Amino acid sequence: MTKPALTALAQTLPASVPFVGPEAQERQMGHPFKARLGANESAFGPSPKAIAAMQKAAAEVWMYGDAESHDLRHALATHHGIAAENIMVGEGIDGLLGPLVRLYAGPGDAVVTSAGAYPTFNYHVAGFGGALHTVPFKENCEDPDALLAKAATVGAKLIYISNPDNPMGSWHNAEVMQEMIDRLPPGCLLVLDEAYIDLAPDGTAPPIDPDAPNVIRMRTFSKAHGMAGARVGYAIGSRDVISGFNKVRNHFGMCRISQQGALAALQDTEWLAHIQNEVAKARQKIKEIARQNGLTPLPSATNFVTIDCGRDGDFARAVLAALVGEGIFVRMPFVAPQDRCIRVSCGPDPQIEAFAQALPRALAQAHEKLG
Amino acid sequence: MTKPALTALAQTLPASVPFVGPEAQERQMGHPFKARLGANESAFGPSPKAIAAMQKAAAEVWMYGDAESHDLRHALATHHGIAAENIMVGEGIDGLLGPLVRLYAGPGDAVVTSAGAYPTFNYHVAGFGGALHTVPFKENCEDPDALLAKAATVGAKLIYISNPDNPMGSWHNAEVMQEMIDRLPPGCLLVLDEAYIDLAPDGTAPPIDPDAPNVIRMRTFSKAHGMAGARVGYAIGSRDVISGFNKVRNHFGMCRISQQGALAALQDTEWLAHIQNEVAKARQKIKEIARQNGLTPLPSATNFVTIDCGRDGDFARAVLAALVGEGIFVRMPFVAPQDRCIRVSCGPDPQIEAFAQALPRALAQAHEKLG
Numbered sequence: 001m002t003k004p005a006l007t008a009l010a011q012t013l014p015a016s017v018p019f020v021g022p023e024a025q026e027r028q029m030g031h032p033f034k035a036r037l038g039a040n041e042s043a044f045g046p047s048p049k050a051i052a053a054m055q056k057a058a059a060e061v062w063m064y065g066d067a068e069s070h071d072l073r074h075a076l077a078t079h080h081g082i083a084a085e086n087i088m089v090g091e092g093i094d095g096l097l098g099p100l101v102r103l104y105a106g107p108g109d110a111v112v113t114s115a116g117a118y119p120t121f122n123y124h125v126a127g128f129g130g131a132l133h134t135v136p137f138k139e140n141c142e143d144p145d146a147l148l149a150k151a152a153t154v155g156a157k158l159i160y161i162s163n164p165d166n167p168m169g170s171w172h173n174a175e176v177m178q179e180m181i182d183r184l185p186p187g188c189l190l191v192l193d194e195a196y197i198d199l200a201p202d203g204t205a206p207p208i209d210p211d212a213p214n215v216i217r218m219r220t221f222s223k224a225h226g227m228a229g230a231r232v233g234y235a236i237g238s239r240d241v242i243s244g245f246n247k248v249r250n251h252f253g254m255c256r257i258s259q260q261g262a263l264a265a266l267q268d269t270e271w272l273a274h275i276q277n278e279v280a281k282a283r284q285k286i287k288e289i290a291r292q293n294g295l296t297p298l299p300s301a302t303n304f305v306t307i308d309c310g311r312d313g314d315f316a317r318a319v320l321a322a323l324v325g326e327g328i329f330v331r332m333p334f335v336a337p338q339d340r341c342i343r344v345s346c347g348p349d350p351q352i353e354a355f356a357q358a359l360p361r362a363l364a365q366a367h368e369k370l371g
Numbered sequence: 372m373t374k375p376a377l378t379a380l381a382q383t384l385p386a387s388v389p390f391v392g393p394e395a396q397e398r399q400m401g402h403p404f405k406a407r408l409g410a411n412e413s414a415f416g417p418s419p420k421a422i423a424a425m426q427k428a429a430a431e432v433w434m435y436g437d438a439e440s441h442d443l444r445h446a447l448a449t450h451h452g453i454a455a456e457n458i459m460v461g462e463g464i465d466g467l468l469g470p471l472v473r474l475y476a477g478p479g480d481a482v483v484t485s486a487g488a489y490p491t492f493n494y495h496v497a498g499f500g501g502a503l504h505t506v507p508f509k510e511n512c513e514d515p516d517a518l519l520a521k522a523a524t525v526g527a528k529l530i531y532i533s534n535p536d537n538p539m540g541s542w543h544n545a546e547v548m549q550e551m552i553d554r555l556p557p558g559c560l561l562v563l564d565e566a567y568i569d570l571a572p573d574g575t576a577p578p579i580d581p582d583a584p585n586v587i588r589m590r591t592f593s594k595a596h597g598m599a600g601a602r603v604g605y606a607i608g609s610r611d612v613i614s615g616f617n618k619v620r621n622h623f624g625m626c627r628i629s630q631q632g633a634l635a636a637l638q639d640t641e642w643l644a645h646i647q648n649e650v651a652k653a654r655q656k657i658k659e660i661a662r663q664n665g666l667t668p669l670p671s672a673t674n675f676v677t678i679d680c681g682r683d684g685d686f687a688r689a690v691l692a693a694l695v696g697e698g699i700f701v702r703m704p705f706v707a708p709q710d711r712c713i714r715v716s717c718g719p720d721p722q723i724e725a726f727a728q729a730l731p732r733a734l735a736q737a738h739e740k741l742g
Contacts, residue, residue, distance in 0.1 A: 002557035003584045004528065006615060007477035015617035023437040042433045051429050054628065058425035061600040061632070062413050064593075066394040091462065094621050106378035127619045157375065186373035213374045222435075229432040229627030244377060246386035248498045250465050255626040256600030257425065261432070 009107065009129045018119040022329045034327035034358075035351035040166065040196075040304045042226035043347035044278050046261065047271035050227065053264035057257040065256035072263045076234055079266060086210040086236055088245045089262075091253055093195055093218045093233040096245070098124045100216065100235070101158065103244050104189055105130035110154040114142045114161070116335030118193065121160045130157075137338060140298055140306075141170040144180040152185045159184070162193035164200045167333040167343050169300035171204050178206040181215050189241070190215040195233075198224035198272060199279050200301035213238045223303055224275050225265045230258035279303045282346035289356045293363055304345045306333070311370075313339035318369050322362035328355050380478065380500045389490040393700045405698035405729075406722040411537065411567075411675045413597035414718035415649050417632065418642035421598065424635035428628040436627035443634050447605060450637060457581040457607055459616045460633075462624055464566055464589045464604040467616070469495045471587065471606070472529065474615050475560055476501035481525040485513045485532070487706030489564065492531050501528075508709060511669055511677075512541040515551040523556045530555070533564035535571045538704040538714050540671035542575050549577040552586050560612070561586040566604075569595035569643065570650050571672035584609045594674055595646050596636045601629035650674045653717035660727045664734055675716045677704070682741075684710035689740050693733035699726050 005011075022039065026032050036043060045051075069089035077084040090096035097120065105111050107129030113121060115134040125132045133154050135146035142161050151159050161180070164171035172180075177192070184190055194217055197205050208217070216237035222228035232254070235242065265271070286305040287297035296308040309316040313336050320332050320342050332342045344355060376382075393410065397403050407414060416422075440460035448455040461467035468491065476482050478500030484492060486505040496503045504525050506517035513532050522530050532551070535542035543551075548563070555561055565588055568576050579588070587608035593599035603625070606613065636642070657676040658668035667679040680687040684707050691703050691713050703713045715726060 003611065004475060004558055004560035006474050006618075007480070009477065010474045010615065010618055013618040015614050017438060017617065017622045019438070019622070021435065021438040021623070023441060024439055027441065036434065039435055041435060045430065045433050051432075054429035054432065055426040057600075058422050058429065058628070058632070059416065061422075061425065062416050062597040063407065064392065064410055064412060064599045065602075067388060067390070067392040068395055070394060070398065091621065091624055095624055098621055103377050103381045104375060106380065109378070187375055189375035226433040228435045229428075231436075231624060231626050240374065243386050244381065246388065247377075247381055247384040250462065250469055251388045251390070252392070253462055253466055253602060255602050255629055257429070257628050258626055261429070 013127060016123070018123045025324065025329065031327070033329040035347065035354040036329045037345040037347050037351055037355060038329035038331040039228070040223060040302065040345045041228045042223060042275060042303060043351055044226060044275055046226040047265045047268040049268045049271070050225070050261045050265040054257045054261040057260035061256055063256060064252050065254040065259050067251040069254055069259055072259050075263055075266055080208055080236065082208060082210040082236065085239045086242055088235045088242045089254060090233055090235065090249065091231040092222060093193060093220050094120050095231060095253070096218060096233055096235050097121050099245055099248050100191065101125055101130065102128050102248055105157045110156045111158045111160070112147055112151045112154065112156040113159070114147065116167070116333050116338045117142065117160060118162060118166060119334065137168065140168045140338070141165065141172065144172065144176060148180065148183055148185070151188050156185070156188050158189050158191055160191045160193065162195065164196040164204065164301035166196065166302065167306060168338060169298055169302045169304055169306045171200055171301040174203050174206040181206065181212065184214050188214065191218065192216070193218045195220045195223055196302040199276060199303050204301060208236060210236070211238060213240065216241050221262045221265055224272060226275065227258070227261055227265060230261050231255065232258045232262040279346045282352055285352050286344050286346065289352070289359060293359050298341070304343050306341045306343045308341050311340060315366055315370055316340050316342055318366035319362050322365035323358055326358035326362055328358045384498060387494070389494045396695065396700065402698070404700040406718065406725040407700045408716040408718050408722055408726060409700035409702040410599070411594060411673065411716045412599045413594060413646060413674060414722055415597060415646055417597040418636045418639040420639045420642070421596070421632045421636040425628045425632040428631040432627055434627060435623050436625040436630050438622040440625055440630055443630050446634055446637055451579055451607065453579060453581040453607065456610045457613055459606045459613045460625060461604055461606065461620065462602040463593060464564060464591050465491050466602060466624070467589060467604055467606050468492050470616055470619050471562065472496055472501065473499050473619055476528045481527045482529045482531070483518055483522045483525065483527040484530070485518065487538070487704050487709045488513065488531060489533060489537060490705065508539065511539045512536065512543065515543065515547060519551065519554055519556070522559050527556070527559050529560050529562055531562045531564065533566065535567040535575065535672035537567065537673065538677060539709060540669055540673045540675055540677045542571055542672040545574050545577040552577065552583065555585050559585065562589065563587070564589045566591045566594055567673035570647060570674050575672060579607060581607070582609060584611065587612050592633045592636055595643060597646065598629070598632055598636060601632050602626065603629045603633040650717045653723055656723050657715050657717065660723070660730060664730050669712070675714050677712045677714045679712050682711060686737055686741055687711050687713055689737035690733050693736035694729055697729035697733055699729045
């Protein structure tokens with residue numbers, strides 16, 4: 001029997017995963033992590049009101065979710081002072097990036113990002129046959145000038161940038177981002193990933209212009225709202241760009257429980273303020289722990305702190321491996337020179353304390369291994 | 372400013388939705404439905420143990436779901452007596468059909484289905500540029516011989532068939548399906564959608580052969596398990612076919628709450644037996660209601676009953692519109708000659724009773740309109 005053949009494109013793709021999940025690591029280790037500080041999840045948890053809404057919705061889960069996410073979309077529209085037609089809700093930002101890439105970047109089309117930026121975006125570009133072009137980070141920041149220049153050179157369909165940045169925690173202010181939007185090459189769509197914007201200083205997000213035809217902004221309930229496992233993200237863009245999703249999206253893809261949870265989370269502004277405060281405190285603690293160990297914490301506008309381990313990638317990888325061996329789930333940038341760093345998510349005191357206790361031992365192990 | 376341009380393929384696609392959801396209809400009507408019997412959801416609800424598991428998981432939703440759905444996949448493997456490597460968990464069957472089509476049917480590739488079978492499958496084929504070929508139903512059943520013959524003629528990459536069938540509720544026995552598998556043209560993959568298999572008579576599903584290279588079977592927690600809104604489906608196939616999903620899937624796409632709910636639902640075999648019994652009783656009631664109104668219910672191996680209204684599509688559409696006007700959410704087949712029918716989902720007595728009360732009035736309205 002002749003086996004079914006994958007498409008020519010699919011044959012070229014590796015079976016891969018952009019990130020190995022902590023559960024997979026735990027299964028491999030044979031024991032659970034003591035602290036889960038690697039995926040920039042919010043261990044402070046979601047709003048109690050969101051939890052209550054999800055618990056109520058669990059009994060009603062025999063119903064498909066609303067294919068239009070009407071109530072959530074309209075609440076978001078009110079929140080942002082725009083029309084619901086400027087918003088598309090999807091299964092996390094990941095669940096929106098795939099269809100977006102599919103809509104704009106076909107086989108051979110040029111796409112520009114920073115070397116070491118979000119791997120899942122790159123995975124989607126490769127998956128649809130796009131040609132990925134990268135520019136380096138500049139002093140721990142994504143570099144709008146370099147991204148724009150590269151996009152103009154290669155005729156990019158899409159530019160990806162995250163602001164604040166993951167994995168470095170850095171950020172540009174709103175004026176820099178607005179200037180980037182204003183200077184986009186003709187026909188190029190800017191994918192502005194603002195997953196961490198709720199945790200950034202005021203003045204980081206440029207004003208939302210719902211009529212801007214050349215920028216789509218990505219937001220999520222996974223970070224500040226503490227609902228990573230619920231898979232709720234949304235895109236803000238022009239009506240043209242937003243309605244494009246209806247050509248290819250999985251219309252009934254949203255979990256009904258998650259829709260209800262996100263709606264409640266959005267309305268609980270007190271909890272968001274509480275989380276912003278907790279994250280600010282945790283950032284300070286992580287920075288102090290880093291300094292106490294002779295390392296250099298980078299400024300952060302996110303719910304994580306990226307720590308410069310002061311040597312090369314091999315050293316940081318050894319520190320990371322030792323931390324994981326100590327039961328501390330953390331991650332690190334994949335690409336040099338950012339890979340001299342490790343990345344530690346904010347969390348409640350017991351988790352941060354576990355990191356504090358493990359870090360000196362991990363550094364000692366890394367020094368022992370590499371001298 | 373030159374607007375970003377969609378890919379050539381995306382430009383050809385309409386912004387569409389395979390199904391209008393009941394919430395959208397309710398918003399348009401300005402009032403809620405009295406009975407929700409249109410989407411083959413299980414208004415009997417999910418297992419109380421599944422609800423409890425989801426409620427517990429709601430507080431833990433700050434964590435991403437396990438990207439491998441390890442526990443659920445292994446429980447399913449035990450349940451079916453196969454290896455976890457033969458199973459892929461996804462965001463409902465819809466969430467698996469998209470990537471599957473993407474992997475096997477590129478632009479221009481031939482795909483075969485029945486005229487009037489699952490529209491969401493067709494939507495995905497169109498979305499990836501495939502060329503859809505259809506054969507007619509034969510006496511209310513999908514026609515394996517015709518599907519195979521068409522596939523051989525057009526060199527199909529994929530054949531889609533649902534057994535039991537939606538929207539007609541009909542089914543073939545295991546021997547017929549096994550013969551279809553055995554007679555597939557070389558290089559053709561059979562997509563065997565068994566969404567309703569838990570509600571079919573014993574002897575409907577052919578034995579699962581995990582090494583069969585040319586069939587992928589789709590199962591779901593949306594129907595008998597009453598978890599449509601949770602978005603959990605799974606595919607059973609050869610290791611080759613299953614591992615292909617890892618080339619393109621959204622690895623962290625599963626809702627953590629849904630993963631936990633499905634695991635609990637799978638283990639609650641008593642609830643499944645209870646639902647099978649409730650569905651059998653509801654099918655009888657719906658059939659009796661149809662007969663009392665001079666209509667012909669079709670045999671059903673699903674959680675719905677398709678009712679032949681005895682005239683043409685215009686008449687059935689008038690009956691459907693009148694039912695919707697009476698506050699009864701039902702749907703009907705899209706394509707002639709199946710569109711002489713309406714399709715009524717099983718549900719608890721109050722919902723079936725609401726349908727029973729509305730049907731005579733709806734028929735009267737349809738007769739008044741069309742004579």
